[in-house]
Amino acid sequence: MSSEVPKGWRHAKLGEIAALSGGTTPSKSNDAYWTQGVVPWATPSDITSLPLAKTRIAATETHVAELALKECSLKLNPPGTVLMTSRATIGYAAINDVPMATNQGFLAFACFDICDPDFLCHWLNANKTALTAAAGGSTFKELGRGTAKLLPILLPPLDEQRRIADVLGSIGHSLHLADIAVKKFDDLLSALRRELTHHPDLTFDGVGRVSLHDLCRPRQHPTISSQQLTSTGFPAYGANGQIGFYTSYTHAAPVIAITCRGATCGTVNWIPAQSYVTGNAMALDEVRHELINERFLFHYLSAWGVAKSIAGSAQPQITRQSLNGIEIALPPLAEQNSVAAVLDDVLSQLEAASTARTKVEAVRSQVTADLLSGLVRVPA
Incomplete structure (x- = not known):
């Protein structure tokens, strides 16, 4: 943060502009705290799952009974409170539109008269990196209330x-x-x-069914290491899209490539011309254009997928042989x-x-x- 303060602004600490409080989790073993709960009870996922542009929260996935408020020291935050995630994933903030309790993964900011809640919410969301850096803990990061109160903020009128x-x-x-x-x-x-x-499993008049191998030649090209990648050159594609650049390319023309390893196994990609497709993706080479429009094939596979060809659970993978079982309604x-x-x-x-x-x-x-x-x- 710059040491130069804009005219009319001043340095402050978060504890000077808002009252900070935390949340708690009522005992899960007491059904009375949860059965027929009507009080919104936020967990960090309720905030982190909000679209990037949303800074308001009016509903939560979980609710607690009013009894939990009375017996578990569970604070009910009034509307207009800034709720910020403070554990593991830190600095995601939103303002509650309805009375809402939270678990212990939050800091709740009840703004004093000198601070606008919407301004503070934007400030917290914009300063996730600094908030995370201030957090402590070895097993997981947590920004404690005492530490948060001392964090500086540049405050306009x-x-x-x-x-x-x-x-x-x-x-x-x-x-x-x-x-x-x-x-x-x-x-x-x-x-x-x-x-x-x-649909490949249904029969339609005038529509034939052929194996993917009848339309193209699935092929894995040599895999290149991260050390072989270059800062410029031809784009190189692996299991998770473009991974960098390389000194040569495997395909002069655009090509369909199916991710064949890892968590994204089965993803269908359209790779641009003059690109290198590594062995982590199965390139559909030598497409028989007299039988199939290659863009039609791309959209077809994107619609119906290649799940039948995926083997393995810990490390999913697709082989050239397994793709032979993929049928296309042509x-x-x-x-x-x-x-x-x-x-x-x-x-x-x-x-x-x-x-x-x-x-x-x-x-x-x-x-x-x-x-x-x-x-x-x-x-x-």
Whole structure:
């Protein structure tokens, strides 16, 4: 934090701007504390699972009975309290819209008159790294109440806090709308993929069923180590997307690659031209274009998956032989071309929406940093 204080701002400690309290977990062995619970009781997952743009919480997965409030020293936080995760995953904050209790994985901030709750919520979310660094513990990190009270904050006047919160809230709303757009296109693409292609286990007039091996040659190319990757060159792809660059490429043209190892096993990817596909992904080489439109095949596999070919639980994997059991319901080529064109159009809209969302998120990050530091001021 800069030592230069913007005009009208001042240094403060979190304990000077809010009263901090914790939460607790009523005994799980006493059913009376849980049966027919009506009081919202937050755990960290209720906060960390919120969309990035959301800073309000009105519901929790778990509820406790009112008896737990009376007998377990369980604090009921009034609406407008800033609830921040303080264990393991630290610094995720939201404001409760309804009276809410929490478990011990939280610090609750009841703001004094000099601090706006929305401003503090944005500040906490923007300072996760510093909050985590201040935490102690060896088994898992925890930010204690005593430590948190002493942490410094650069505090604008109350009216400017509110203006800052309004600006950040507006950008957050834009990000929320962008999230909605991305989800709508993603849901539309998923639905259309299944609607416009045919289930491999069903029979349809005019639609043949062929093995994936009849349409292409699945192949694993040599795996390259992390030490062999370069900072520039041709993009290299492994089990989790692009892993870096390499000095040569395996494919001059775009290719379908199916992740064949690890947690993402079975993921279907479209790899761009002049890329290196490592042995952690199965490249579908030598596609017989006289039989199948390659983009249709990509959408088809994305819709119906290759779960039948996955073996192993501790270390899932796909082999060339196991892919032989994947059947494709194959309509005439003209129909494939039409279906691929429709699905590609929806996919391009999804990608455009995702790109727009990424830009909004970048703007939000930069504006948050500028406003919370006082580098940029919000006029009255």
